[in-house]
Amino acid sequence: MKYQSNRKFRIWHYIVSHSTLIIRSEKQYEDVEYPVKYDPNCTLDIELSGVEFISLPDSFDGLKIRKEENGIYRFNENTEYYVKASSCRIGVSQFDHTQDRISDSSLKYDEILMSI
Numbered sequence: 001m002k003y004q005s006n007r008k009f010r011i012w013h014y015i016v017s018h019s020t021l022i023i024r025s026e027k028q029y030e031d032v033e034y035p036v037k038y039d040p041n042c043t044l045d046i047e048l049s050g051v052e053f054i055s056l057p058d059s060f061d062g063l064k065i066r067k068e069e070n071g072i073y074r075f076n077e078n079t080e081y082y083v084k085a086s087s088c089r090i091g092v093s094q095f096d097h098t099q100d101r102i103s104d105s106s107l108k109y110d111e112i113l114m115s116i
Contacts, residue, residue, distance in 0.1 A: 001067050001114075002065065006036075008062075009063050010024065014051070018102060022047050027041050028041050045109070048083050048087070050085050053083065053084040062076070064077060073085060087115065091111070091112055
């Protein structure tokens with residue numbers, strides 16, 4: 001299974017005690033000029049749970065995720081960029097830059113685009 005987006009993403013939050021990693025594409029701000037406008041203008045979170053290993057850069061200009069065997073999630077077809085985790089889901093929300101599901105587990109995504 002695969003997921004792909006042309007948005008900019010960055011590592012947003014990781015917590016060892018919950019074994020959870022969030023990689024986020026933020027909403028765009030009205031007072032900032034962007035070369036490409038997001039449609040819809042929302043937050044996209046790649047939420048990986050049961051994380052055992054992370055080998056990623058801090059940000060991505062465009063993102064492709066492919067699930068391989070043994071819980072390996074490969075990023076952008078790069079053999080060095082991967083996360084070993086038990087699950088991955090992509091959530092859409094209107095979270096602002098102070099909110100995420102690691103900091104506040106009562107937050108709910110407006111929509112789950114997919115689970116990989």
